[in-house]
Amino acid sequence: GQSLEQPSEVTAVEGAIVQINCTYQTSGFYGLSWYQQHDGGAPTFLSYNALDGLEETGRFSSFLSRSDSYGYLLLQELQMKDSASYFCAVTNTDKLIFGTGTRLQVFP
Amino acid sequence: GAGVSQSPSNKVTEKGKDVELRCDPISGHTALYWYRQSLGQGLEFLIYFQGNSAPDKSGLPSDRFSAERTGGSVSTLTIQRTQQEDSAVYLCASSAGTAYNEQFFGPGTRLTVL
Numbered sequence: 001g002q003s004l005e006q007p008s009e010v011t012a013v014e015g016a017i018v019q020i021n022c023t024y025q026t027s028g029f030y031g032l033s034w035y036q037q038h039d040g041g042a043p044t045f046l047s048y049n050a051l052d053g054l055e056e057t058g059r060f061s062s063f064l065s066r067s068d069s070y071g072y073l074l075l076q077e078l079q080m081k082d083s084a085s086y087f088c089a090v091t092n093t094d095k096l097i098f099g100t101g102t103r104l105q106v107f108p
Numbered sequence: 109g110a111g112v113s114q115s116p117s118n119k120v121t122e123k124g125k126d127v128e129l130r131c132d133p134i135s136g137h138t139a140l141y142w143y144r145q146s147l148g149q150g151l152e153f154l155i156y157f158q159g160n161s162a163p164d165k166s167g168l169p170s171d172r173f174s175a176e177r178t179g180g181s182v183s184t185l186t187i188q189r190t191q192q193e194d195s196a197v198y199l200c201a202s203s204a205g206t207a208y209n210e211q212f213f214g215p216g217t218r219l220t221v222l
Contacts, residue, residue: 043201087150094156095156101149
């Protein structure tokens, strides 16, 4: 089977750093993506890791360890607008398999 | 150019009726995907098109669901004899190539089956 596990909810305050973990078990793996979805909105792409290591894009960084079937999204200098759901997704040959999402709430 | 568009944005139907959901991908994007998202849940893969062909239909929940794509552009997802459990947001995404590339999502169609 295919499964991706993420925490269901994370809370933090403005200016803090938060890490959202994702562990996966899939029959095929080409890379790990992260998407952000605000309530009522469409998912938007944040990052993609095909190789082990850390990818940094502004305040967001994403990490992958293929040997551990594990990745995380790191959000720094949190802002209120970062309150949203975050999904990890495994690229499996020709499609994305999404996790169930982590709801991040940022408080002032 | 414009992003991915979907229509209608909302659809309310009665159990047993057929519905058609439309997706207009970004111009030039060869890959098109349909997903279903139930309230507070993740995205469930339904079907993938590369051009007009559908190499992967593995996510379609039952034979009541079908989809087509014409001219390598517009796609229609059809649900026949709708059931209450079909109620969800149906999202369409397109990308320039394979799933390695970023997927661009449309705003979705919220389907409610009474």
